[in-house]
Amino acid sequence: MDSKNGKQILKPLTERGFKVTALAPDLSFLLKETPAEAWLAEMKEGKIDPGEISFAQNLSDLLRIAVLYKYGGIYLDTDFIVLKKLSSLQNTIGAEIMDAKLKNWHRLNSALLIFDKGHPILFKFLEGYAHDFDGNRWGHNSPHLVTRVIKKMGPQEILDYNITILSTFAFYPVDWNKIVEFFHKPSNEAELKRKAASLVQLNMTYSLHLWNKVTSKIKIEEGSIIEQLISDHCILCQHTHSI
Template sequence: MIINVRSLGKAKFSFFSITIATIFFLILFTGCIFSNIFLQNAASGRKEETQFSLTHISRRQFRSASLSSVKEEEISKGHKDPGEIPLAQNLSNLLRLAVLYKYGGVYLDTDFIVLKKFSGLRNSIAAQSMDAETGNWTRLNNAVLIFDKNHPLLFKFIEEFSLTFDGNKWGHNGPYLVSRVVKRVRKRPGYYFRILSSMAFYPVDWNKISGFFQKPKDQAMSRWISTKLFELNTKTYGVHLWNKQSSQLKIEEASIIDRLISDHCVLCEDIYSS
């Protein structure tokens, strides 16, 4: 089952399951969710048509899935300030956790280029940044979440959202939230999750993403691009494009992004036409 928490009612959609990299994305505000059943069928490589239900989640079901969170009710009654950050952004942070906790699967922001399938990943979250000397992570990100249903770490994320919600600090309810919680629980028994290196999904940070859009200006840059592409194709599952920073950038010919789209994007015909 694929769940879309927006008001879409009930419908049937058909997909041809070949590889995870060729799955059509179902949008959840700024991202998409694949259920475990959907991923298992896709990973099998079977080409036959498979039916999936697209089901509306009622307000009551959402409250059940989000456990102790009472933010929606508090905000609607004026008891909780939603803050300066757009409410949809913070609801997206919560909804991805609630739906994954209830159903399990993969959450993925839509500003990614997927390079290879995720079938070997389970109960995983990735580092956004790492200490160059120690190799330890310094910040995690919630743009990719791969978890079984009812996973205790997801429960802790939802609990943290409910207890510490702040609508005025960017990232407080997203990347900083998952980082806070993981720091607290990583040495406790019973959680069983994996922290992937930044190369897995965040091989370039938001303030350097423009370099991936630039064409080579000399031989040294051409060699750097070739080396980086080899590294990405061997170590990276998906490249986060940091859409807020990159949405206005032009994809220059022979740039890293140009090469990645040419090799991996299945929905990017006539990418330069606009």
């Protein structure tokens, strides 16, 4: 994206006044004086096994934390539909799996993170990444990382760190194993009613994660929930569905 072609891709946004740019990350700069600085040096020297999982994917897990630690702000994966402004949230992470009855979370997710510059929990995430890096286990360096780190903290420490943990409904209202049906148009009256109810619920939350690993090859059908949400909330919407 940090190229002439990338600028062309972003042109429809910049022409509309959005302050958007693409930058190639400088890892050494971003990790300087962080717990991951030594990890990067050892990785370059071949002292750490990068593992079988795409190294770019594992670096993405690290970069989001490093950028937030250095600059603060909002990080989110590209497979989100943002349904409500996130500007009211601060130092926030969302739960992916919760106990519906007890309201206790079992796993957090790092696909959407909102933190202040230099927040101490981000420092802990960087420590955990460098200390426990495993390039062979999917999720170990991202959702499982933030889960491990925060699970080690007591309730009072979480309060002291000024961290807000939102329920699954906030960022991940639809689980990965149920998202596919949202791409298909209703085929009967019962499904139409479920669609209407789902849209009412979804429009009360912050975002919908599309779980791209599951849905990247699925066509968005006209009349589907996803088609409706994109039409209502996206900035540039052309030919979003396929019949």
